[in-house]
Amino acid sequence: MGISIWQLLIILAIVLVIFGAKRLKNVGTDLGSAIKGFKKAVAEDEDKKAADQAQTKNLTDEQQDQNVYDVQATEKESNDTKPKA
Template sequence: MDIFSLPHLIILLLIVMALFGTSKIKNIGGDLGSAIKSFRQAMKEEEQLSSSKAPDAATKSLEHIRETEAIEETTAETLHTKS
């Protein structure tokens, strides 16, 4: 028998519903949907930013990324020295 057959999937769904309840599954589905929606929106914004002719916006974005990386490095070094 195949592990992904219809009876196995139905039993798995019933077990998940018994453990988490239907309202929790709705919340998880809604959270997953909103996460995918925000990811798509961020991808569209990135495409618009990269396709725009203004190099100033791209330069500011790169500067922000570099500043963030520098902060992360100093935080990691601080945590490493405290250990």
């Protein structure tokens, strides 16, 4: 059961009568600019996040290169002098 087109038109007419055309236009303009600002902030945040991730990956690669040690493992001879039971 959704809202039909006639119900939406009646609601719009009531809102128009209550607030008036000029005030309704201002509310629409303010709402539009708020949505535009929100979308811009989200886009900037995603760009910043991508740049931070790239920088972190570069730092991680550099740190891994610095933390590599070449070692050679040898077996240690054990001197077990424990008496057998």
